[in-house]
Amino acid sequence: MLKRTYLLSSIALFVLPMTAHAQEAPQPDDAAAANDEIVVTGTAGGGINRQDAAFAITSINSDAIDRAAPNSTADLFKVIPGVSAESSGGQNGANIFVRGYPSGGDAEFVTLTVQGVPFFSPPTLSFLENTQLIRIDETIERVEAVRGGTGALFGNGQPGLTVNFVQKEGGRDFEGLVKASITDYGDLRGDMLLSGPFGENTSFMVGGYYSSGEGIRSPGFTAEKGGQITGNIRHDLNKGSILVFARYLKDRGQWLLPIPVIRDGDKVRQFGNIDPGTGVLAGPETRLAVLPDGTRTDLADGRGADLINLGTNFDYEIGDGFQLRYRASYLKGDADTTGLVPASTATTADAYAASLGSTVGSLTYVNGGQAVAGSQQVIRAGTWIVRKQIEDFTNDLAVEWDSGNNKFTVGAYYSDFSSNDQWNLGNVHLLTAENHGRLLDLTLGNGQVATNNGYTQGSFFNVNAAYDGREYAFYAVDEFQITPELRLDAGLRYQNYKATGTIENNSSVDIDGDPDTLYDNGTAVLNGTFRNIAYKKGAWSWTAGLNYDFSSSVGAYVRYNRGNTNPFFDNLRDGIFVSPRVDNFEGGVKVRTDLVSLYATLFHTKFKGLSTTVITDGAPIASVGGARSTGVELEGQIRPVDNFSIAFSGTWLNAKYRDFFTDGGATDLSGNRVQRQPKWQWRVTPAYDIPFGDDGKVSLYSTFSYVGDRFSDTANVQSLPNYFKIDAGISVDVNRALSFAVTADNLTDKVGLTEGDPRQLGGGSEVVNARPILGRSFRFSAAYKF
Template sequence: MRYKKFIRYTLSAAIAAALAPVYAQAQEATDTAPSSDQAATTLDAVVVSGSAVRGGVKKLEASYNIVRASEEQIKMANPKSTADLLKISPGLWPESTGGQTGANIEIAGFPGGGDAPYFSTLLMGSPLYGMPTLSFFETTSMFRLDDTVGSTEILQGGPSVVFADGQIGATANFFLKTGSDTPYGSVGLTYGDEGLLRLDAFSGFKVADGWYGSVGGFWRSSDGVRDPQFKADEGGQLTATLSHDFADDKGNLTLYARYLNDKNQFITPIPLVQTGTDSFRAYPGFDPLKDTYYSKAIQHVHLPSYGGVAGGVDADLADGRGADMIFVGGNFDYDLGNGWSISDKFLFDEGDMDTSALFSGNNPASLNDMLYTAGVPGGFALPAGTATATYVGGGDVALDQSVIQQGWWHIHKHLKSFNNDFRLSKELFDGNTLTIGLYVNHYTMDDKWSLGNQMLMTNEPNARPIMVTYDDGGTTYYRTDSQGFADFSGFHIAEHGSATNTALYLSDSWRVGKWLLDLSGRIENQDATNNVCNLDNVDLDGDPTTLYDNAVPVCNGTYAKTDYDKTHPSFSAGANYSFNDHMSMYGRVNTGGHFLDFDNGIRGSTTGNTPPMQKIRNYEIGFKYQSKLLYADISAYRRKFTGLQYQPTNGLGTPTGDVQVYGSDSFGVNFIGAVTPTDNLRIQLVANYLDGEYTDYDACFPYTDINGVDQCAAIDGEQLQRQPKIRAMLTPSYRFDFAWGDITPYITYTHVGDHTQDQSGLQELGSYHTLDFGITSNVGYNWSFALRGTNVTNELGLTESNSRIFGSAASSGGVLLARPLEGREINFQAKYSW
């Protein structure tokens, strides 16, 4: 409770302090901060991500795929989370069915399949962490959208392999609002029908001549669409900036700090019934749009298996997959004269990114089958009629009760990162600028895991845990503990990783008439060390009758150390030709590499025997056009991968078998466009087409199927997992103008095409379409109102099935565990701005 009060009180005090000078000048200030909404939708908009040129380049001249969104455009997208915002960029598909955090982020043509290995989140141009993803972590999980964010630039491929963290996939660069000569700001209150109550506030102001400050943030509490019987999302964020403009437009200094403390439910797959390739329906007793297994009855547990900690740990499902992080950073840009300029960006962040959540195991069965029937996956196969099953807290459980085992996993992850990006530029001659840069990022990870921990519970919404004992030969055996845990085996480790990435890059930009050419190269070294505790199987309590903890892997005091030292070059070359001030065409080729991370490739390997590095070759052409009627930005690409890895795991999350290495080849088209027949009517389309498949693997992947049978699946030629061939969002909007203000209603129709769960292509997830809406209104100079809704037609659509089951995940009767979209969610916001 203390952290919630701290967030509320700190935010309230900061807002009050910030608003004091504003209210004193309220009679004089009638305009809001300068708006870039119009510029953001034109080719005249300036983008800085992916460019080494001081001040950036016009979007018309950017020879790469980049989408810029202003604050208002971010809100119009109605994102359910930071990751969900990425849907505004064609080819990016965030799976937001897991909750506010922990999204899987797919990029067309990049064979991800889980987490976000090919995506990086940047704040003011600085990466939030040295690796884009780790087990139980992706970078959008440590970033929240609020009114302190002024705009974002989402860049795919191209020059991103050279700048910042050298991401080969996509980056989203978020820019904070700062103060101005004229004070401006806003206070907003949002209510949602899922029990959401949220306060947002921001104030930007002048501190002294040439110095400006800002402060803002949010606090919210929500029961969630899938109500777990405790707060699904609760917490807040506080952000402040201090900026200084140097005389004679020589440059700018911006310092910023942010504190985030937010807890979010990590949504577990629920049972559904599959009746065909593209047909799914509700499982009896489960509403797929709003139900969850989470409940007060299973909220608090003690895990004796917690990695490296004697006595275990108490864990709370309400902690979810949240963040408790601090961020301190700064940007410095200065014109030295005579064509010389320097730029430096730095960011330090540290904190906890923990996970407490249920993870799916085997499909449900009746209690009778779970207790007595041989061959039932996850079943006990006890002697007939010997068991006693009771609810934790009292009451017998009927033998026909549907039950399931779920893994109650707890992961403590402490992250720390410091990065600095220094650039020195020189205009060699008119139109030609050469930039040399040095990027350094030192980062660490301290983890303690407790995976497995199979809890027997009712297969129903807001589940209840079940205890089981049985008698055999006059001896009572405890098949579960008093909390309902049937098995504490699994993967329980303590892990420490430390790494430094150092990169030197060179970029030359040359304007020749209507051509803008660039050639950039980067050489990067990753020097990483990972230490993972070695495990011994131990009977935790020394009692052979307590079967749930007789063979628990625990840290034995020794560690396996793996060193990883890899250097890899990347390059990018682009050419843009501007036919005139509203039409251009470009081409680009780039190569890059994806370093191994602590959990994927380094852990489980020995020094000198780590898997090969993933490498990409990307070819892209694009065309941009804008007139009063039409806006169009279209690009076509080919993306070829080598060095992809597959690591089999069992249902408890334990790695099994050898790492398999393969590749992929993809062709696709990304499109974003808008038609504006009148000043008030706008119809926008964001769409992509992908033809991508796995290559370079003539054998088959070994795996254990849903029934526990060893199988082998061929993957060569299969569609890239989790990626639809077609995705499109169509948004018509119309603004009605009145003497007192305006009203703009809009709807967004989204179509997601056929997609599959994993590399085998054996588990189809079908296709779906959704309908979202919004109505925004500005009243006078100060007031604005917004009513927004998502999935208003309650579409049943799937983004993934049980990720711990390879191949077909459906068992008898077509039952499978999967993550469907959340049902209808509507919220209303009232905001006062000055």
């Protein structure tokens, strides 16, 4: 069990000597060139000019965040080349894919950090991807994202995508912001920020948000509610600094799941009255339920988190050329999920009865009892509950020696994390296939009772488990400026991973012993017996990169890295003990002038020991093997005239499975395209500023984005057609204090699919379940700075 005192004692260790060392700290040079973009993610020390970095990194400042107008934390990642971010699941429950890394969903190869330290070491667990644990708000200064490259050395050593959230800090003057926003579908949000000095060498920042509403896919009740508050205190020492930060998040939103749509080749049409952009099966009749085992549920609980995150950054010069760096984070809380998950495609009640070997005897509404015709379109959907109590203590201690042209860093990383899980999956209702589906009761013509209070089935999979994991790592990095133009960096990391768990077993029973009451046959129940899992393994990772500056404006780099990840708790529970290994080769060109900024990267990645798991027919089904991907990433901005810019990003990706097997090794999927990741995707954002008065400005911007065709499944049977989407916005800075903005998401109300139904594998019929992007919406906001 983790102890809260871990982090508190770590902070106290460095706070105590502060009074002895406090002096007037040197202030940053305000005359630094505006285009010297310093990034800290993926580096051993205090940062590097992006133009000198021998790895692919994207930096998103607060203005770019505003123009991206993300609907969720994961939605911001759409601006990062090489990344496919599906935020159609709502505020939480995103699927994020990186550079062809094979994955079935969630965010398996994405590490999130705050101030350079991971706040939950496992990048993902089933029903938990880490964007669920943090929100974008006004306290964020910028977001940095490293793809591949040095990510295998730092943090938790995950070699895919590392995203670092850098907080705003207080300055010499008191400053603040209050902001209010409302959407055209009625959701409200308020943001605030306050920062300033807290003594001669100390500053503070505090801010956050609160929001409430039904969401764009309104279920007829408040489904989006909660907020986040973040604060930090920085104290400058004579030879260093300490930053202590804290964040409390209590927020939940509706878990948006596939809905029925009609597929006509590559065209997608509306099914019945379920609008692809705003429709949802959940509604007032399914919100509150008593499951067959007596558990009470509320779909308004949705998916979210209730947690606290504490952390510290400590930097201190311990001797001539020697720098001590310490990063720590402690997180504890709940990350729960409640959702209405489709269990079948839409069909008529007559066809459903025929699939049970009979005809419709009687079909009635559960609420009201009125008779329903057998021609009624129906769908089966289950109330799934996943409860997770998570905890994590992570710290990273490094010593850096800087001797002129050479900088050598050694460090140690330790993380202790746990997850206690209680799942109840299944609990399938028979519903009318319509917006806000209504509960139905069905008795078959042969006398068998197919439903009980709308339930056709009880639980089909339960989990009662307690998992613990620990990671120890040691790393060494050397950065050598060989000549003024040529820079070499190289490093290695050894990581040891240990995981244990205790899991209660399931039994399948007929609850009442009557085979003619179909609704409780084959119900999964926890049976009071347990099994243990244990895993332990160590692995080496390494990387080397060369960067050459042809001039102050043009540079190029090459890099190789090998990285490793470990099987997650869910893999071990399902008997999958493979450890993914990633070999990545990349090279890039960087151009930065007054006219244009361009970052182009070519990469080739080889994967071994990968697994993807989908819960199908009541049990996890795994596919295991390897893959290879080759791609090109482009990112940049053109500034042809004053006040006008065109930002762009794009990816071409060729990713295919190699020696990749499913069905227990019976089916070889080698040569198939890696699921859910398009060959082509791109974004173009023109923006024009119109100054007026002394401090006024009108900004107009729009984003044109394209996502190419993909396959929803590893077998490449469920195709997802390409789509083109337009967003737009206008902001007005009346003066330095007052501003207004309007943003439009999916301006043309385009229907684009991000996934098929992972629980209904195969080609399906004309009516299929899929998760479309969100429909057209507008957000209006007003802000006052002081």
